[in-house]
Amino acid sequence: EVQLVESGGDLIQPGGSLRLSCAASGFTVSGNYMSWVRQAPGEGLQWVSVSYSDGSTSYADSVKGRFTISRDSSKNTLYLQMNSLRAEDTAVYFCARVATGSYWAFDIWGQGTMVTVSS
Amino acid sequence: DIQMTQSPSSLSASVGDRVTITCRASQSISTYLNWYQQKPGKAPNLLIYAASSLQSGVPSRFSGSGSGTDFTLTISSLQPEDFATYYCQQTYSTPWTFGQGTKVEIK
Numbered sequence: 232e233v234q235l236v237e238s239g240g241d242l243i244q245p246g247g248s249l250r251l252s253c254a255a256s257g258f259t260v261s262g263n264y265m266s267w268v269r270q271a272p273g274e275g276l277q278w279v280s281v282s283y284s285d286g287s288t289s290y291a292d293s294v295k296g297r298f299t300i301s302r303d304s305s306k307n308t309l310y311l312q313m314n315s316l317r318a319e320d321t322a323v324y325f326c327a328r329v330a331t332g333s334y335w336a337f338d339i340w341g342q343g344t345m346v347t348v349s350s
Numbered sequence: 351d352i353q354m355t356q357s358p359s360s361l362s363a364s365v366g367d368r369v370t371i372t373c374r375a376s377q378s379i380s381t382y383l384n385w386y387q388q389k390p391g392k393a394p395n396l397l398i399y400a401a402s403s404l405q406s407g408v409p410s411r412f413s414g415s416g417s418g419t420d421f422t423l424t425i426s427s428l429q430p431e432d433f434a435t436y437y438c439q440q441t442y443s444t445p446w447t448f449g450q451g452t453k454v455e456i457k
Binding site: 266277337 | 351381384386388392393394395396399400401403405437439441444446448449451
């Protein structure tokens with residue numbers, strides 16, 4: 232079965248760090264573009280970052296320099312390292328597969344993991 | 351950054367109604383436009399990609415059209431399971447931005 236399962240969300244103090252994981256099954260993370268999207272409570276969707284299959288990456292301005300997307304092919308897992316966390320980073324974080332043959336639509340999504348930044 | 355503006359922000363409709371949601375991009379995005387449905391507490395689900403292509407497994411009552419800056423999502427006959435929030439997204443250039451969402455509620 233093709234699926235993504237996120238983990239690692241937690242309550243963290245401002246300025247702290249957290250690493251989210253996204254385990255894939257049914258396809259390889261290394262062979263696909265993979266992305267993170269977040270959704271603050273009661274708000275809409277916000278794109279966060281993408282990891283291209285060639286290893287290059289891109290970030291939203293709001294997280295650039297603080298967040299790092301990476302992948303581990305041996306574990307078939309995508310990560311999001313989040314540093315210098317702020318209250319405005321509080322959100323459900325989703326990972327998603329980017330279907331490059333479909334105009335880069337996000338065709339597979341995980342269930343999400345909640346990150347709360349608060350003292 | 352490319353701004354995506356959806357209208358309306360919310361609408362009330364009855365089962366069987368034809369529903370149209372529009373999405374406007376701040377600059378031309380060709381057909382790099384996707385539509386998602388999201389139900390409360392769930393992940394988004396891809397409905398339409400490349401402006402008008404129906405994702406596998408999505409009912410044919412959903413359709414999309416448009417190119418350039420103006421796009422529409424149409425539900426031909428609203429069903430009870432269609433009450434949800436709908437988002438458009440451009441993937442023409444990063445940052446890949448979403449519209450603010452359109453909540454479809456029961457009249």
